[in-house]
Amino acid sequence: MTYDDIIAARARLAGQAVVTPMLNVPQIDAIAGRRVLVKAECLQRTGSFKFRGAWNRISAMSDAERGRGVVASSSGNHAQGVALSCKILDVPATIVMPSDAPETKVDATRAYGADIVFYDRMTEDRYAISLGLAEERGAILVPPFDDPFVIAGQGTCGLEIAKQTRELGVDQGTMLTCCGGGGLSSGIALALERDAPELRVRPVEPVGFEDFGRSLAEGKRLSNDGAGVSVQDAILTPKPGKLTFSVGKRLFGPGLAVSDEDALRAMSLAWQWLKIVLEPGGATALAAALFQGEALDEGPVIVTASGGNVDPAMFARALGAV
Amino acid sequence: MTYDDIIAARARLAGQAVVTPMLNVPQIDAIAGRRVLVKAECLQRTGSFKFRGAWNRISAMSDAERGRGVVASSSGNHAQGVALSCKILDVPATIVMPSDAPETKVDATRAYGADIVFYDRMTEDRYAISLGLAEERGAILVPPFDDPFVIAGQGTCGLEIAKQTRELGVDQGTMLTCCGGGGLSSGIALALERDAPELRVRPVEPVGFEDFGRSLAEGKRLSNDGAGVSVQDAILTPKPGKLTFSVGKRLFGPGLAVSDEDALRAMSLAWQWLKIVLEPGGATALAAALFQGEALDEGPVIVTASGGNVDPAMFARALGAV
Numbered sequence: 031m032t033y034d035d036i037i038a039a040r041a042r043l044a045g046q047a048v049v050t051p052m053l054n055v056p057q058i059d060a061i062a063g064r065r066v067l068v069k070a071e072c073l074q075r076t077g078s079f080k081f082r083g084a085w086n087r088i089s090a091m092s093d094a095e096r097g098r099g100v101v102a103s104s105s106g107n108h109a110q111g112v113a114l115s116c117k118i119l120d121v122p123a124t125i126v127m128p129s130d131a132p133e134t135k136v137d138a139t140r141a142y143g144a145d146i147v148f149y150d151r152m153t154e155d156r157y158a159i160s161l162g163l164a165e166e167r168g169a170i171l172v173p174p175f176d177d178p179f180v181i182a183g184q185g186t187c188g189l190e191i192a193k194q195t196r197e198l199g200v201d202q203g204t205m206l207t208c209c210g211g212g213g214l215s216s217g218i219a220l221a222l223e224r225d226a227p228e229l230r231v232r233p234v235e236p237v238g239f240e241d242f243g244r245s246l247a248e249g250k251r252l253s254n255d256g257a258g259v260s261v262q263d264a265i266l267t268p269k270p271g272k273l274t275f276s277v278g279k280r281l282f283g284p285g286l287a288v289s290d291e292d293a294l295r296a297m298s299l300a301w302q303w304l305k306i307v308l309e310p311g312g313a314t315a316l317a318a319a320l321f322q323g324e325a326l327d328e329g330p331v332i333v334t335a336s337g338g339n340v341d342p343a344m345f346a347r348a349l350g351a352v
Numbered sequence: 353m354t355y356d357d358i359i360a361a362r363a364r365l366a367g368q369a370v371v372t373p374m375l376n377v378p379q380i381d382a383i384a385g386r387r388v389l390v391k392a393e394c395l396q397r398t399g400s401f402k403f404r405g406a407w408n409r410i411s412a413m414s415d416a417e418r419g420r421g422v423v424a425s426s427s428g429n430h431a432q433g434v435a436l437s438c439k440i441l442d443v444p445a446t447i448v449m450p451s452d453a454p455e456t457k458v459d460a461t462r463a464y465g466a467d468i469v470f471y472d473r474m475t476e477d478r479y480a481i482s483l484g485l486a487e488e489r490g491a492i493l494v495p496p497f498d499d500p501f502v503i504a505g506q507g508t509c510g511l512e513i514a515k516q517t518r519e520l521g522v523d524q525g526t527m528l529t530c531c532g533g534g535g536l537s538s539g540i541a542l543a544l545e546r547d548a549p550e551l552r553v554r555p556v557e558p559v560g561f562e563d564f565g566r567s568l569a570e571g572k573r574l575s576n577d578g579a580g581v582s583v584q585d586a587i588l589t590p591k592p593g594k595l596t597f598s599v600g601k602r603l604f605g606p607g608l609a610v611s612d613e614d615a616l617r618a619m620s621l622a623w624q625w626l627k628i629v630l631e632p633g634g635a636t637a638l639a640a641a642l643f644q645g646e647a648l649d650e651g652p653v654i655v656t657a658s659g660g661n662v663d664p665a666m667f668a669r670a671l672g673a674v
Contacts (some may be wrong), residue, residue: 048373048375050373051370051395055397057460057463072627073373073375073626073627073628134624141379155429228655231552301643301667302456303399304395305394305395305399306628306629307623307629338627342620342671342672345623346625346668346671349667349668351663
């Protein structure tokens with residue numbers, strides 16, 4: 031899992047993934063009190079960055095592997111990335127989703143032709159269910175983050191960030207990433223290590239789900255207690271991945287945590303000024319840039335606006351939040 | 353007003369305007385029953401394409417002209433384009449806006465530092481008010497559409513469209529433009545005439561405001577009766593411009609008209625699948641692509657998603673429309 035793997039991923043993704051724009055508007059800068067560059071991954075295919083990693087993993091499979099089919103578990107963004115990749119490559123897909131996943135994510139995943147199996151997020155272990163299904167069906171598990179191909183795929187976002195920030199005259203600053211299991215964060219960090227070493231990644235998580243931040247502080251992988259609830263559904267993970275944490279330990283700065291209220295406010299401000307649609311867990315990094323400036327080093331901030339798959343009712347709630 | 357003016361405009365706009373992305377998602381294609389490429393001008397600075405023309409006009413002024421200041425009339429998008437250009441170039445700006453302009457547009461225009469003068473859209477003539485103010489203040493009028501610099505500035509959007517469609521393998525098809533006075537439509541048509549001659553521009557207007565479509569059909573400039581109402585505020589103009597109509601007469605195909613209901617439905621679908629924020633008058637062309645396919649030639653359609661400046665209440669209304 032090196033920089034070269036990310037370069038290889040970029041070649042696989044060429045012509046498939048969108049090179050998403052880097053947005054910057056004065057109104058957001060004014061609220062944050064600094065320059066804020068927004069990597070609009072909500073404009074990626076399937077509405078989140080997850081298509082990158084899924085495509086990189088599945089398109090790298092042999093014909094024999096593809097014939098076996100794929101199993102993945104996801105609250106909805108990885109699900110769509112896997113489902114669309116499988117649809118394009120004609121690979122059978124089974125997706126394990128929590129029964130409380132946003133309707134829009136379930137509908138989109140189904141529309142890409144995937145077979146969906148629901149589980150109860152409070153009482154069942156999605157990893158065990160996925161493993162069981164993979165075994166039963168002879169299929170290949172595509173992990174949501176802790177996989178070299180998946181991390182390298184997400185890392186292509188980092189290659190774009192390095193190029194785009196340079197073009198905008200930014201070569202030093204803080205790179206805030208919406209962080210669940212750490213696939214995007216570690217992929218970006220590996221890309222920036224080579225291409226923009228003065229941009230330091232800091233992972234941003236929902237309050238109550240700061241497993242990555244606490245793990246970084248303690249130097250070892252720690253789990254959340256599982257009691258928390260949050261509307262930032264895309265990035266609610268129990269524990270950092272082994273691979274992602276090994277990258278994070280070496281390359282990440284300290285973590286940050288964002289309340290649901292602030293995530294919703296960031297969604298509303300992204301709607302108003304950036305004209306992009308974000309889901310709560312896709313606005314987490316932007317929220318930290320907007321509302322936690324005192325915790326950041328001076329200088330510009332780059333944020334991932336990682337996803338935009340959200341139900342209308344939640345979006346309307348966000349619009350009422352500012 | 354030629355292709356070369358658009359090339360000159362592109363040079364002025366370099367580093368100032370955003371090269372906005374061309375979006376394409378399978379769900380929108382499926383609804384339209386054809387390929388739909390969406391030029392996301394809502395991601396332009398100030399949230400609409402209008403920054404292009406305003407910047408091209410104002411940045412081309414001499415120091416003496418800039419010192420006199422600028423007057424413009426607009427329901428809010430041209431207003432913001434002019435106000436931001438003036439702010440950057442340190443030119444005093446007076447903007448004449450209808451008293452029923454969306455609050456978000458008024459607030460943003462004021463935030464760019466412009467002086468705002470309101471008028472009653474039903475009883476007063478904005479052109480006369482603007483002329484009077486320009487005379488009184490010794491300022492220069494920047495027309496919203498019927499001006500060679502403004503048209504050439506909007507035409508830079510057409511240069512990008514020609515390049516982006518070519519990269520996506522599309523060199524033949526219908527180019528649907530959200531059309532008020534015709535600045536964007538005619539600018540794009542002039543650019544495509546040279547760079548993508550097999551893409552034919554067809555202007556799309558709100559039902560009840562089809563002055564351009566009727567004028568094209570009759571071969572002469574006709575006015576609306578002024579009795580209509582529409583939420584597509586960005587493109588409610590009384591009559592085609594002289595310059596824009598002379599271009600349109602030569603280069604446009606027949607016009608189309610979109611109901612408010614369909615514009616709101618298109619906003620909602622753009623929110624859901626494209627993850628962009630559109631205002632009603634910025635979704636007009638997309639609505640025609642989605643819901644009036646029978647009126648279009650076969651083949652791909654390109655649409656301008658021209659603006660995204662909309663009040664939360666209107667947006668929430670759109671989200672409930674599908």
